[in-house]
Amino acid sequence: MKIVDARVIVTCPGRNLVTLKIETDDGIHGIGDATLNGRELAVVAYLEEHVAPALIGRDPSCIEDIWQFFYRGAYWRRGPVTMSAIGAVDMALWDIMGKAAGLPLYKLLGGKSRDRVMVYGHATGHDIEGCLEEVARHVEQGYRAVRVQCGIPGIASTYGVAKRAGERYEPADSSLPSENVWSTSKYLNHAPKLFQAVRERFGDDLHVLHDVHHRLTPIEAARLGKEVEPYHLFWLEDCVPAENQGAFRLIRQHTTTPLAVGEVFNSIHDCRELIESQSIDYIRATLTHAGGITHVRRIAALAELYHVRTGFHGPTDLSPVCMGAALHFDTWVPNFGIQEHMPHSEEIEEVFPHAYRFEDGHFTPGEAPGHGVDIDEGLAAKYPYRRASLPVNRLEDGTLWHW
């Protein structure tokens, strides 16, 4: 089998999504997700100019060699653009090999380690009451795990909260970055009240998660982790920016609240120290942004040695292609923890027909060969690209902060 075509499809059914489609001479094709939210066309250019031409004529079964070719061969290693491009190639090749073998991807990886994949949904509200209503809606839908994000009194808008009640939360909300305001002290005073209210209303069984979105310093994160211990969160996510992996040691010394990190990581080197020092509990690096299945399974294998489990990133800025592939990975990987799930819009679901299914708070990847997700190119073409940027964040005095 040889690769005869590789092309990039950009579509915007409500949000931009980038797909790489690889075709072979025996008629099998595979697709990979290359979406890098707010920087989509950088990956498109990388794929079209440097990757697609070099794929033609290669044997798609040489997944490892092709991975090494684009990683080592670029000379300029790592980084989100390079690793998302490699991730898309890798996902598409595993898809092709699954189809060639007539096997769903999870069987190719080593088979089922579990019957179904627990996911967490997103409950957001402008105030605690609004947030509790959203948690209730998720519980009614069957979710066993819910991430809770709430507006902060005295701050006009914050991460994870939809602009208007009832609207979907979509972070890339304007053509050029919109500006949010942040106050660490207001947040730290308010956040524990949210978890207390959730526990009072929903009891002990619900898994409760929370995303700090990189905004604290290590000692502030330590305070938060400690203060919320009575509400036994499933995890506290991205409590500090993680370029300095050593910073997590300090947080760890102070709290038993489980820590998750890694959605912006793109390589094993971004989390090696975090994992080896046992400073975290869940690793969130996922297939699209961290070099595909071939690389993320190395991360998962390292993590397993240190009791760190997976908790893949899964917002709407990852397409159903990544979701499908991730669900196969989750079904196989021995040290699975949880999978994030933010439902895609109906338009997106139509552009990407898929075999995975939600039932009772869990997903199953389906039995279709490969990762089980395809793209309707005709429909995709009806939604042209529109530039969208992620917001920036400023402290109340105007200082640019982490968003």
Ligand SMILES: O=C(O)[C@H](O)[C@@H](O)[C@H](O)[C@H](O)CO
């Ligand atoms: O935990 C999450 O789901 C994330 O933090 C996302 O919501 C990011 O903000 C988004 O992926 C940025 O593009």
Ligand SMILES: [Mg+2]
């Ligand atoms: Mg996050």
